[in-house]
Amino acid sequence: MNARRLVVSLFVAGLCVGVSTLARSAGNIAAGAAKASFCLACHGADGNSPWVSTRLAGQHPQALIHTMKDYKAGKRFAHPMMSIVTLGLNEQDIADLAAFYASQRPVSLDKASLYWRLGGKEAITAAVDQTIALSRADPRLAGRLSGACRDKLIDQLCMATGGPCEYTGRDMKNAHTGLGITAAEFGAVADNLTKVLDKFAVAPREKNELLGMLAPMQKEIVQK
């Protein structure tokens, strides 16, 4: 999935851990909520209607965009209604609607984004805070992780996992140029994050998805 093309990065030394994604949906939640008035008869006000086989609430925005585009292009014939509904939607409408439904708390986690399966903003905030705390006390990092970019990090992880947040910082490579972050330091932060996920008893599927997002970032961040 395109949304996997994420770059998550770990901030060391006055830096932060960052995640940026090339697959930004650029949808607007408030605009999506207004446009969704047309959809609520069938999908419910928050996309959790039990009348439709699949709930929209809490799906990854990229997954929703993908499905709507497929309906519009006639690639999904499962329900003729949706092919008609999506004909009237342009790219921005689709992105806004996806942003709105992705931000709604799902009553079932079956098709939910990693963001909701991890437990939403509170869980991500707690995981970031604890990873920073562990890393600050970690002799392998010798005070290199300041935690100054805590809020950015939370936004990045929230956005990368499909949550309703917008990261507007620099991309990972530029953000880390000149910092001389070593592979061992990157590894130490990833290790601390793993410990925190284990402490929170995050299930293997979610843990692997999250750590899988971090792995490809190493070459963006590590410079020596």
Ligand code: HEC
């Ligand atoms: C008349 C009822 C109706 C209306 C109005 C409607 N939908 Fe649907 N929608 C459905 C049904 C039924 C399905 C399930 C079709 C299927 O099983 O593939 C569906 C499926 C979907 C799916 C795919 C879900 C998935 O994970 O497979 C998306 C996305 C979606 N609708 C978005 C919207 C949006 C956005 C609107 C408003 C612009 C909207 N729908 C309006 C009936 C409706």
